[in-house]
Amino acid sequence: MTSYSLFLGCLIPLRFPFLEASSRLVLDALGVRCEVLEGASCCPDPVGVQSVNFDVWLHLAARNLALAEEKEMDVLTLCSGCFETLKTAREILLRNPDLMDKVNEALKLVDREFKGSVDVVHIVEALYRVMDKIKGMASTEIDANVAVHYGCHLLRPSEYLRFDDPNNPTKMDELVEAIGARSLDYNYKHLCCGAAVSNIKRELVYPYLKWKLNSVARSGAECMVVACPFCFMQYDIGQVELGRKEEAFNIPVFYYPEMLGLALGYSYRELGLQMHKTNVSQFIKKHLF
């Protein structure tokens, strides 16, 4: 049985606990064992905090990695931002011994040391590694056309993350197809969700959302599947905001573990799907009953 240190991050446990619930349910069902990494701080955010101070970003990430090394278990993240930060920081430090020494000098102040002894894995990767088990255990076929959205931080910087081909990724498409859905090609599939800009000026995000959502709607997809809580927030809550301002969409948005949870037989309530802003229940009625 695989064991990981579960790095919860900030956005999922604090704002979208139902995404944590669905993740824990499916990981447990598939025998992927996780222990919450205690004492960890914000990863920190690979865009905002790095923009403010690269050294702060690197040192706090190294401290989080050092905590996981003390547990001797690879880190599993639920958020693509946490994945990018922890994996990138690990790779930067391992490839730059002088920088690693400098960071470790600072970590001595808090009795920690980064050694690079544990890896960092995104939940989608952890699930991809047990895809055969998913195929064997999925009791409900999700017979639907799906628009997969990879987002940025799962794929790039690819020289550090090495999750998938950054220009032609397939792992998430394979995962949705493993539970019976059809992953469609569509324009703007790799367009950024705009979450990083959101923190600076929300209005700047709306054109990106419209391009993406129009393209998804035109493709014939009946829902979107994302890998990151920031992308989830952008498309789920963003559709409500767009509806109030200019253009209404009604495209259900699922975090992949939620859709997998449906395929494994978990209920709407167990997965917390009532917490979505977009209407998920119509999709479920059409495809699961």
Next chain:
Amino acid sequence: MNVKVSHIIMLLKNIAVERGKAPNGLLDEVNSIFKTGRSMPLSPAIDKRRAAFSLPPLPSVDVEEVRILMRKLKLPFNEGGKK
């Protein structure tokens, strides 16, 4: 040299912040990490919401360790306040 353009842009942004030019949203985020260890605040309502999904309360962050490291790096903020 193998220096990436993205790294240069990031360092330019760091210099801009040192000179006091940064969006408030980013400064607020860093301040929140300094104060609580998290980028957004934890409240009793959140633990209640977590409990509704049978999730345990969030483990605490050792925020003093976070502050020690941030102070060491001469963070451009006073104790949680903006520059």
